[in-house]
Amino acid sequence: MIVGCSTTLTDLEDYVKNHDRDFNTFEAIEECLKYFGSNQIRNVATVSGNVYTSSPISDLIPILVATKSSVILKSKFAERKVYINEDFFTGYRKNVIEDIEIISKFIIPMTLEKNEYIRFYKQAKRKYDDISIINACFYVKLTNDQTIEDIRIVYGGISFRVVEATQTSEKLIGLKWNKKMSETATCNLIKELFITKGSPGGEETYRNNLLLSLYFKFYLDVCQKLDGFKHENSVQTISGIQLFDAIPGENTIGKSLSIPAALKHTTGESDFICDMPKFENELIIYPIICPIACAKFNLKNREEILRMEGVIDIWDWKVFYDCWKWKSVSYYVSSIIALIATDETIYAGQPIYFVIATDLAMAEKAGILMEIEYNRVETPLLTVDDAIAANSFHKSKAYPSIELGDVEEEFKRSDEVLVGEVNVGKQEHFYMETQSALAVPRDGDALDVYSSTQNVGGDHRYIASILDKPQHLINVICKRCGGGFGGKENQAITTSIPASLVAEKFKRPTRYIMNRQIDMQVTGGRNPMKAKYKVAFSKSGTIKALEVTIYMNSGYSMECGYDVGIKCVKSVGGGYRIPHMSVNVKFCKTNIVSNTAFRGFGTPQAAIITESIIENIAHKLQLGSDHIREINMLKDGEPTKLCGHASLTSMQNDSLGKCWREMMKLYKVEERKSSIIQFNKENRWKKRGIASTVVEHYIGFNKGCLMQGNALVNIYRDGSIYLSFSGVEMGQGLNAKMQQVASSALNVEYDRIYIPDTSSYCTPNSTITAASCGTDVNGFAVLDACQKLNRRLNGVREKFPNASWEEIVEKAYIQQINLSASGHHKFEIFQNQDKNKSGDDGLYVVWGTSTTEVEIDSLTGDVVVLESDIVMDIGKSMNPAVDIGQIEGAFVQGLGLVLLEEQLYNPSSGQLITNGPGKYKLPSVSNIPRKFNVTLLRGGDDGEKKAIHSSKGVGEPAISLAASAVCAARKAVASSRFDDKNTQQFVIDTPATPSIIRNLCTDDLLLKVTEEEKRRQETLEKEWCVRV
Template identity: 35%
Template sequence: MSAENEGDMLCFFINGKKVTEKNADPETMLLSFLREKLRLTGTKSGCGGGGCGACTVMVSRYQPATKTIMHFSANACLLPLCSLQGAAVTTVEGVGSTKSRIHPVQERIAKAHGSQCGFCTPGMVMSMYTLLRNKPQPSMEDITQHLAGNLCRCTGYRPIIDGCRTFCQEENCCQATGAGDCCLNGDTNDDEAEHEKPRLFNKEEFLPLDPSQEIIFPPELILMSESASPQSLTFQGERMRWVSPSSLQELLQLKTRNPAAPLVMGNTNIGPDIKFKGTVHPLIISPTRVMELFEVTQTPQGVWVGAGCSLSELQSLLEKLLLQSPQEKTELFRALIQQLGNLGSQQIRNVASLGGHIMSAFPNSDLNPVLAAGSCRVSVISNGGRREVPLDQNFFVRDSAFCLYSLLQEGGVCPSFPTGSEEGEQLLHGDHRDEGVLLRGVSVVQDVSIYYGGMGPTTVSASKTCQAIISRRWDEETLSRAYDVLLEELVLPPSAPGGKVEFRRSLTLSFLFKFNLEVLQRLRDMNVITDEVPEKMQPLPKEIQPSLQEFQSQSEQDPVGRPMMHRSALSQATGEAVYCDDIPTTDGELFLALVTSSRAKARITGLDVSEALQLPGVVDKVREMCGYEEELLAESEVSCVGQMLCAVLADTRAHARRGAAAVKVGYEDLPEPIFTTEEAIEKSSFYEPLRSIERGNVTEAFKTVDQIHEGEFRMGGQEHFYMETQSMLVVPVGEETEFNVYVSSQYLSFTQDAIAETLGIPSNRVMCHVKRIGGAFGGKVFKTAILACITSVAAWKTNRAVRCVLERGEDMLITGGRHPVLAKYKVGFMHDGRIVAADIQTNLPSNTAFRGFGVPQGLMVLENMINDVAMALGRPADQIREMNMYEGPSITHYKFAFSPENLRRCWQECKEKCEFSARRSAVQEFNLQHRWRKRGMAIVPVKFGLAFSESFLNQAAALVHIYKDGSVLVSHGGTEMGQGLHTKMQQVASRELHIPASKIYISETSTNTVPNTSPSGGSYGTDANGMAVKDACQILYQRLEPIRKKNPKGSWESWVMAAFLDKISLSVTGFYRGPDLYMDWEKMEGQPYAYFTFGVCCCEVELDCLTGDYRTVRTDIVADIGKSVNPSMDIGQIEGAFMQGLGLFTLEELKFSPAGLLYTRGPSQYKIPAVCDVPLHFNVYLLSDSDNPHAIYSSKGIGEPVLFLGSTAFFAIKDAVSAARSDSGLFGPFSLNSPATPERICLACASPLTQKIPASKPGSFTPWALNI
C-alpha cells in the first residue's frame, strides 16, 4: 500500500495469540496497549522513558535470510505499537502463571526472596527470561549485563542475583543453594555443615529449566514473512502519521518529500521527546523494513555495518570478529565493545540503531568519540546518490537531506606491529576510547587522533593538541605540552549546560594521562623503552561474588523465625499481583492530569483552560478547592516550581495530559525567591521553634580540650524513587456521598480524614483501600493524601470514577524527598581521641518523610566530625569511634537509659567477620603499590530508636475472621509495601492459632475493616500490628479451648464447625496499646523511643583517582534485630536499606536550575543504585542470642536503621581519597560532601592534573545548577 493510503492492518502476536489492529495510533506505545486495551497489567510503568526496566517484554522476530528467530528484550514504554508488524511479543503473563504453570525464572526469583514490593519483578523476570531463551546456561557476566537495565528500590539486588545465579552452568558454590554459610569460609562445605546452617532457600526444590516448554514462534508469522510481497505500511493516528517503507528507494523518496520527518528505528530518542517535551511530528518514517540498512559486509578495508543494525547486533558482530582476527588488528573493535557495554541498558541497545545513535550526535555519546578517533567512515545516501564521509568533528552537524546508510570500521585491518620491529606500526586506543595514536618503533608519534564527548554540543576533536604531539617523541615533555594545549583548546564556560565544569575539564587531562600509561606499557612490551611503567591501569573489579547470610532459624514446626517466602512473591513474579493502577477501568471512568507551576515565586495573574476544554476527550477541570486546612491548589501565589494549580479531566490518559499541557497560566514574578540553605539562613526563613539539646557547659568544655576543629558539611537530598508512582482511583458509590478510594498510601486513615474534610462529609462515607504498594519509603503519606483529595473532588464534581497516576517526572517534581542539610560544627578533643565538646548547627529546607526521617542526616554530620578528628590526629577512624562509643549501662544526652551491650557485640563481631585488621593492612599495602588506584576501608556503627515519638500513633488494631471451613481472614491497619508485613502477620496468626500459614489469607488494608489506622512507617509496622493480630488470635484460640477439650483428637476444621454450631463468635478485633513515649524539649529530656536497633557495617572500596569512579569491593553488616520473625524478610530489608543508603551518600544527586526547576526528573538524569553498584561481596549477619522485651516475639524493627550504614561506603571512599591526597603531600581533614559522586571524589583527590584546572570565581557567573 502506498504512503498516501489510509489505515493498513497491523498484525502481530502477544503471548501466542494473534492481534490485529486496524486503527493503530503512532503515538500509542506497546505498554499502554497492553495495559489499557488488552488488560495485561503485569507489565508495569515505572518511568515511561526506558530507564527502569519495569516494562520489559520479549520481542521475537523471524529472520528470512538466515531462517532463524531472534529474541530480544525491549522497553514496552518506548516500543511504538506500529513497529510491531510481524513480531511476536511475550509478556510476563505469557511466561507462566500461578493458575497453570510457574516458569523456573519466576519461581527462583520469588523463592530466593528477590521480590519485595514486587513492582519491578515482572521486568526482572522478562530480562532474565529473554537471556535464557538465547543462552540457557548463562554466565554471571551475562546475568549482570542483562539485569543492568532493571531498577529495584527494595531488595538491594542480592536475592535477585542469587535466584538468577542458579541458572549458571559454572555455579558450584554452596551459595547457589541459598545456604547461610559458604565454602568461602573454609571447611564448611561438607554435608554436616550443610545441615547445620539454615538456608534462605533450597536450590534442590527448584523446577528445572526446560526450553522445550516455551511458547513457539507463531508459524503464521514465518509464513507471512517468507511469502509476503514487500509493501509499505501506513498508520494514521489523531495527530501523527506513521509510514514504514519497504525499499531503500521508497525511503529516499519519502525523506526527500518530507525532510523534517524523523527516521525512527528504536524510538529511544524521538519517543522521549514526544512523551516528555510534547513534540509533535506530523509524519514519522520508520525504515525498519528496509533490508539494505541491515546489511553487513566485510571488505579488505574493514567491515561495513548497516545503519539500521542495533547496538546489540553491532556488539555481537564485533565479538565474532575478535575471534577471527589477531589481537593487534582489533584494537578499535575492543574499544567499541567496551563502550557498548556501558552504553544504555540491554533493552535500549537491543532496539537503538547504530545510525540513529550517530545521527543523534549526543554531546555525551559513548560511541561517537571512539568511532571518530578510529577514523571510521560513513556512507550517506540521498536521491542525489551515495557518498562516503569521514566520521570526524565536521560530520556531527544535522543534515536532514540524506540518510545514513552504513558505517565502515577500519579497526579490523590495522597494520600489525611485530615485537622488536622498528618499521612496524600499531594503533592504540585509550582506556576511555577517545584517543588513538600511531607510533613508530622509536616512540615517535606518526599520527594521533583525540576526540572527546561531553565537552561541547557534539563530539569534539582536540586537533591542536594532536598537532602538538605529532612527530614528537612520546615522553613526559610531549605529554606536558599536550596538557597545556588541551586546556587552552577545550574550554567550557563556568555556566555550561550539565555543570561539573572543573570535573569535565580535569577528565580531559585524566583520560590523556591514562592513555599515556597504556602507550608506555605497550612500548615496554615491544622493548621500545626499558623504563618501568609508573602504573598499569586495570578496570575496576566488577564480578559479583556469592555472599553470606547468617541467621538463627526456628524449628520447622514453628512458623515464626523461619525464612518464609513473601506471601505474594509468586503472584508478583507472574504479573498477577494487583496494584492500584492495575484495577480494571469502570464505565465512564475519567483520568486526571495536573497542571503545575513553572515559576518558583510568583503571583498568578491568569489561568485559562478554555483551549484545553476544546480538545478531544477533555471533559472538565478542577480548580476551586475548599474544606481542607491546607491549600491544595495554589490560588493566588505559587511558592515553588511544581506546585499544583489545577487538574484536567478527560476520557483517556493521553487526552488528559494533552489537556493539561494546553492550560495557559499567567505569572507575575515576585522578588527574592529562596533556593539554598545559605539564602534561607541569611533571610531567617526557617520554621520556629528551633529545637536544641545541650548537655553540660559546652563553652567551658572547649577550654579544657587539647585540640579544636571547626568544619562544615553539606549533604544533598534524595528522591524516594518508589517504583510505583503516586496512584489512586476514586469511585463514587452513587448514594449518600459515599466513595470507595483505592490509593497507594502508607497512612489510610490520614487520607480518609483529609478527603472527608475536603468534601465536607463524615469519614464513614469514605472507604479507603490498599492491597499492596509498589514501594513507599515515607513518600506516600502526606502528598498522597493531597492528591487523593483533588481526585476525590473531581469524582464528586463529575459523579464518575476518576483515576490519577503520576508520571515519574511529575512525581519527582511534586512530592518532595529527603531533606538536604548544611551543618557547621566545632569539636573539641584530647590527643588520645576522646571527644569532650561539640557544637553543631544545621538548617533544613522543607521536604517530606523519608526512610530514617532526619536521623541519617544527623548521624552523617556526627560521623563526618569524628572522621575529621581522626584525620586531625593522624589516627584510624575506627579507633576514635570505638573510643567514644557507649560502654556499660548508659544514658543518652536526652536522659534515656539503655544498655549498649549488643552495639558492642555488633562492633566486635563485625570486625571479626570481615577480618578487619588483616584487610586494613592489605589496603595499606595496596595503596603503597598504586598511585592512581586506591582502596579505602571504614567501619561505622548505628544506634536507631524505634516507635513514634508522637505517642498516640503507637497503637494498632486487627480484625480476624474464622470461616466455617476453617479458613482464616486477617485484616490489620498496616500496609504492605514490600517490607513483608502481610507475610509476618500471617506467621503471627499461624503461630497463635496453631494452624498452617496456608489456611490464613490477608486480602487488603481498608478503613471499613480496621478504622483509625496508624502510618506504616518508623520500622514499627510489625511491632504494632503484630501485637494486635496476636491479641485477636489468642482470644479466638481461647474461645475454641472448650471445643478442643471435648474433642482433643479432632481437626482444626471440626473444631471451627463445632464452635459455629455452638454459636461461638469466630470474629475478633485485637488491639495493641503501645508505649507512652514523650520528649520534653524545655527540659531537654524524655523517652522518645521504645528501644534501639543496633548495627555495624564495614566497607572496602576501590577507586580510580583519575576519574572518581569507584566500586564497593566488600560489605559486611552485623545487625541486632532481636529474634527475627522472618530472617529472609529482615535480611532483605537490611540489604535494601544499605543500598538505598549507598545511593544517598555516594550516588543520588538532585539538581535544580537557578530558577528552581528540578532537572533530575527520571532515571536518565537521577541515578539510583543498579545491579552494577552491588558490593562484589555482600555479607549480612544477624546477631545471635539477642532479646527484646519491647516488641513481638523479641524481634526488632529493621527497615530504617540500616539505611545509615550505607554511609560506610562514603567513609571508605574518603579513606581512599585521603590516601591519594597523601601522595600529593596533602594531609589532615578535608572537605568531601555527600553524595560522594565521581566529580567530588576526583576533585578531592587533588591530583596534579586536577590542580591544573583553574577554579571559576564564585559570584562571577550563573551556575547551571544550584548547590542546594
C-alpha cells in the same frame, strides 16, 4: 568493517567479540557497548539511530570520528559518501543528512598495524546504564622508535557536538611517546577545549578535569601496552554471607518464609492502582505544573482548550478550593501541602491547573497546547546557604534541641578543639509506584478511594473533612503500596484529595496517577542538612564536648520537618559517649517543594554528621578512626540521650560492643587494613579505603496516639482464615510477618491465612505504617485477636483433642461460638518530668555496626564498593530472610544517599533538573558491594519485650550504616592527596559523587584546571545548576 544501517548494537557487539581486538577498533567498540544503555536498549538501538540523532554525548560517535569512519547516504536521485567528523554535525542534534536521504551503511576503518592504538573511555555518574558526562576516543600511530606519526583526540559531552582537539594533535605529531609529551598534551588540551562556567551540564571543573584525566588514562594504557602489559577485562561477581540462627520445629516464628505476593511481584502479576480496570465513565486528572518558582501565571487560551475533544474541565485554585470544605483538619492540610498554586507559585513544579478529561492522552495533549504566560516575581531561595544569607527560617512554637552538661566550660579546658561543617544532600524516595489514587462514588453518597498510601487513616480523615462527609461514608483502600520509604505518609494526599474532589463534583470515578517526572517535582524528599559543629577532645581522642547547629532545608513549609528535626537531634552522637552536648536545629524556608519523611527520619543525616566529625578528629590527631570510635563507644549500662524505659535510656546487654567485636573478628577488619596500606603504596591512581561505623536507632513514634494498632481475624467454616490489620504492605514484608504471628498463635498452616487490602472499613482509625514499628503495633493487635479466638476455641479443643483444625472450627460453629475477633494494642507512654522531653522516644533501640571497603579511581572519581560487612542486633528475628532483605535494601539505599543520588536545580527558575531516572541516578547492580555480608547478632537485646516475639523492627536502621562507605571513600581520597604531599583537612560532602571525589584528589591535572580557571577569571556567578 561494513556495518548495515539496521544493525543493532547487540549484533555489532556480538560481531566484535568474536574477532581479535588486541587494542584495535574492535576493542574500542566493545568497551563502548559494554556500558551503552542496557541489554534491552542495545537489542533495539541501531548504529544508524545513534548517528542520525547526533547527540553530543553519544558513546558511539567519538569512535566513528576517531577512526575516520564514513557513511553512505542514499536518496532517490543520488548516493554520496560523507566522512563523520566535526563538519558532519551542523548544530545540536543536527547533521548534514538531508530530509530526502537515508543511511545505507557505515564504513569503519580498522587499526591493523602493530603500532596503532585506539581506546574508548566513558565517564558517567553511574558506571552502567547511564548517559555520559564526558566520553572520549583516542587514536595514535607510533613509529618504531615510539614517535607520534598520527594522533586523534575526540571528546563528546563538552559542546553541542562531538569535538576533535585538532590543535593539540598537531602539536603532538613528531613528539616521543613519553611523560614530557603527556605534559604537553594536557597543557594544550585544557587551553583548546576549556569548558567555561555556566555551560550546559554544569560541573565545569570536574568536566575539565575529565578532559585531562581521560587523555592521561590513554597515555598510561598505551605505555603499559608498549611495556608488554596485557590488558584483561575481569568479570566482577557479587557474593555474600548471611548468618543467622536457624530455628528448629514447625512453628513459623523464626522461619525464613517468602512474602505472600513474592511470585506475583516477580512475574508482574501483582495489581496496583494503574492496573485496576477502567470504569466506563471514568475521568482522568492531569496536573499542569509551573516550571518557575515565585512566578505569576495566566492561561491565555482556556476556552480553546475546553473545546478540545475529551476535555471536561480545567480547574484552577479558585475552582479547586470552591469544592473544598474549610474545617480545622482541611486548614491544616492546606498549610503543609500546597496542592495547587494560588496567584503565585511557591516552588517550581507546583501544580497550577488540573486538566480533567476522559482520557490521559487527551489530557496530556491539552497540557501541551496550553498557552501559559509566566512572570517571575523574585529569584528563588533553593539551598541552605541561600536561606541563611536571606535569614529565611520557618517559625516554630518550639525548636528541637538537646542540652547535656556544660559545653562552654568544657571547650575552655579541653586539649583540642575542632570547628567544621558537614553537608548532606537531598534524596528522592523513588518508590516503584508513583503517587496514585482512584476515587469511586458509591450508592448512598459514599466514596471508595483507592490510594497508594502508607497512611490509610490519614487519607481517610483528611478526605472526609475536605468533603464535609462523615467518616463512615469514606472508605480508603490500599491493597499494596508499591514502595513508600516515607514518601507516602503525608504526600499520598497529593493525588487522593484531588481525585476525591473531582469524583464528588462530577459523580464519576476519577483516577489520578502522576508520571515519574511530575511526581519528583510535586513531592518532597529527604531533608538536606548543613551541620556546623565545634568539638572538644583530648589528645588521646576522647570526645569531651560537642556543639552542633543543624540547618535543615524544609522547603516552603515545615510539613513533618519538626519531627525529623527531633529525631535528628537525638541521633547526633548516637552510639557514643559524649558527656557535654548542645545540638539544635534551624528550619530553613526555601522555594523548593516541602521535604518530608524518609526512611530513617533524620537518623541517617545524624549518622553522617557524627561519623564525619570522628573522621576529622582522627585526621587532626593522626590516629586511627576506629580507635576514636572504640574509646568513645557506649558500654553496657551507660546512658543514652533518650528518655523512657531502661532499654531506651541505657545500653542493654552490651549490644553495640558485641556487634563491633563480632564484626571485627568475623570479617578480619584489622588484617584488611594492612593489605589496603600496601595496595595504596603500590598504586598511584587507584586508592582504597576502609571504615567502620555504628548505628543507634530508636524504633517507633514519640507520639502516643500513633503507637496503636487494630486487627480483624475471621475464621470461616472450612478452616480458612481472613486477616486484616491497620498496617500497609509496601514491600517490607509486613503481610508475611502478620501471617506468621496469626499462624503461630492459632497453630495453623501459614498459607491457610489470606490478607486482603488495608481498608478504613475493616480496621478504622489506623495509624501510619512507618518508623519501623509496623510489625510491633500490628503484630500485637493480631496476637490479641487470635488469643481471643483461642480462648473461645479452648473448650472445643479440650473436648476433642484429636480433632483437625477444620473439625474444631465446624464444631465451634455448631456450638454458636463467634469465629470473628477484633484485636487492639497500644503501647503505654512514659511521661518524662523534663518539660523539654515528653513521652518515650520510642519502643527500644536497634544497634548495629558496619565496615565498608571501597576503591576509588582518583582520575575519574569513580567509587567501587568492594565489601560491606554488617552486624546488627535485632533481637530474635521473626523472619530472617525478610529481615536480612530489609537490612541489605536499606544499606544500598544508604549507599545512594552517600555516594550517588544527587538533586540539581536550575538556580534561576528553581526547577528540578534531575527529575527522572535519566538524570537522577539510583544504585544499580554495579553499585552493590562486591562482597555483601550480613550477620544477625546472637543473644541480642530483646527491648524489654516491647518487640513482638522479641523480633525488633529492622526497616530503617541499616540505612545509617552506609555512612561507613563515605568514610571509606574519604580515606581513599586522603591517600591520593598524601601522594601529592597534601595532608590538609578537607570536607567531603554527601552524596560523594564522582565529581566530588575527583575534585578532592589534588594532583597535577587538577592544578592545571584551577590555574586555567584563574587565568580566565572564571567565577561561580554563571552556575548552570546548584546542588540541594
